[in-house]
Amino acid sequence: MNDDALRTGLEAQIDQWRGFVRRRRAITSADAAEMEDHLREQVADLNDGGLDDDEAFLVAVKRMGNLDEVSHEFAREHSDRLWKQLVLVPQGTPDDGAPGGIGRFRDLGVLLSLAIGAGIALKILLMSATDETTLLLNGPFLVLPFLAAYFAWKRALPLRATAVLLSAAAILALIVNLYPFDLGDPTDPYPQPGMTVLLAALHAPVVLWLLLGVVYAGGHWRSDARRMDYVRFTGELLVYLALIQLGGMVLTGLTFGVLSLVGIDFDPFVQDWLLPFALPGALLVAAWLVEAKKSVVENIAPVLARVFTPLAALMLLAMLVALLAGGPLESVDRELLILMDAVLLVVLFLLLYSISARDPLAPPGIFDQLQLLLVGAALAVDAVALTAMLVRIAEFGFTANKVAALGLNLILLVHLAWAGRLTFGFVRGSRTFVATERWQTGYLPVYGAWALVVAVAFPPLFAFA
Known part of the structure; x- marks a missing residue:
């Protein structure tokens, strides 16, 4: 591998590390920039000592110490700054170099x-x-x-x-x-x-x-x-x-x-x-x-996601039982299927915001197992909803809203299935949490592409009706 490729890999690792650091409440952008400069100096020194970029990065991060401890230390030393940030116009120096108030x-x-x-x-x-x-x-x-x-x-x-x-x-x-x-x-x-x-x-x-x-x-x-x-x-x-x-x-x-x-x-x-x-x-x-x-x-939404994750898992299990016990799938009401899509999107948001606040270096815990249960229940509900949609299409024919809902369910199925596979691997210890995080964010453009198809291609395909 050439030097440019190695440098690109190092920058990707530092980019990920920077995003992780910025999630810490007590660490401002200026603090994060100072820590990043220190990290880069450590990596450069280790490179001079004969280590490659990957090895130097791992050793430098280890020397930086546990970021939770660093965050707590910043909170103790700068508690006055944190309280001041709660007012409308905090003091200090923002990223653009202008005085805080101005x-x-x-x-x-x-x-x-x-x-x-x-x-x-x-x-x-x-x-x-x-x-x-x-x-x-x-x-x-x-x-x-x-x-x-x-x-x-x-x-x-x-x-x-x-x-x-x-x-x-x-x-x-x-x-x-x-x-x-x-x-x-x-x-x-x-x-x-x-x-x-x-x-x-x-x-x-x-x-x-x-x-x-x-x-x-x-x-x-x-x-x-x-x-x-x-x-x-x-x-x-x-x-x-x-x-x-x-x-x-x-x-x-x-x-x-x-x-x-x-x-x-x-x-x-x-x-x-x-x-x-x-x-x-x-x-x-x-x-x-x-x-x-x-x-x-910055962690309000992830905290809410953690609160509602167990409730959402119970709701999905109740929905699954109700659907399976409610008779033939062709009798499932259309409004119910639309509501199920909305619930699955809420589940997706819960997963995203829980992931956004998680320490990617922490070992798997009970909440990761709970998320795996949530994904499994969502997959089961999505599979039933998808089957019901196919049955309704076979019986009543294609319409614009049915095809749009079918496409969204297929996209959700792929998203949730792969997220479940990665989460299962992480819980078992065979995969890193970074893979799950990258999949969740990397898949988002697929929703944009499907939304573009529905907004632009569906009207002429269905005669603008």
Whole structure:
């Protein structure tokens, strides 16, 4: 093996180590950079002593000590810093070198400007759209680019990469808007749109979210650590977004109640102005909070995943018993099959977020066995659901939603089956945990590819009905 290949392998190992270090709450980005410099110095010294890159890396990491102990030591020495990070504008020096307060206020100013821009775009769409389907189809194309612009600015994404990603999103938006979808009878007060437009509206945001992931990773989407960072960001974003929305609903309800007592109708303002700006604003502010606080509270989603993993395993086992005892598979309700797909996706998220917080160097434990049980139960439920779908297709024929659900189940089956194989090997001690982590993040683009097929290819294949 030549020197370039060895160096590439070393950089991959350091990249993985860096992602592991950054998961430690007490270790900031500056701390991680300092530790990485020390690690590289150790590797260089060991290289000079005759060791190759792999051997030097292993010895250097061993000399660095247990990272849990290092994290606890940082927590003891910098407890004041950790508490300060819990306030809105922490002190210190962020990655860009600007003073902490100035840097945070600048980031927040840029983000709020983008949030206002997203609100204006959504307001224009609300004023021009003639039906709810158009809103559902175009809303993500008007909001997510503003979040992508924030991360492109934060990551200093090269202009060429930004143009490519923006062009891909624009082409997708152009395609789904030029398609002659069946939007239902316009004279009907409650028009029933065709299935392909609903499928496009549900799957296009998945493609956009993965494109956003490339921006979030600074263009380094091939890095396992960067993909896992994005998975972790997505989970934390959902938690923050739920909290912001819950607080917003409470405040809006109280305001509505107070104003109604004095004879002021607050509803038109909520419908016409508050919602168009609050919805994208909540998304962007939640993203900013995740970025600002990830060194302190980055493990909320994984902790929730650990709490709900045993409950999800019990739920899947109960579902499996109910399905097997519920009579012939062709009698299974379509809504039940859709609900099962949603449950399987939740199981996948639980696995991802549990993995994102796990120490890859720790030996297998009881929670790994519990995850293996969860994967096994999910596989059994997926197999039953897949069989029921095939039976329904054989009896009633192909439709767009049936084929979309069938494809998703096949993708989930492959994902879960290989994840189960790797987890079983890890529990037995014949495989490393790194293989499981790489598989989970490396498989994510498959979902994006299938979502793209459903959004772009399904409408013409099924006559836009």
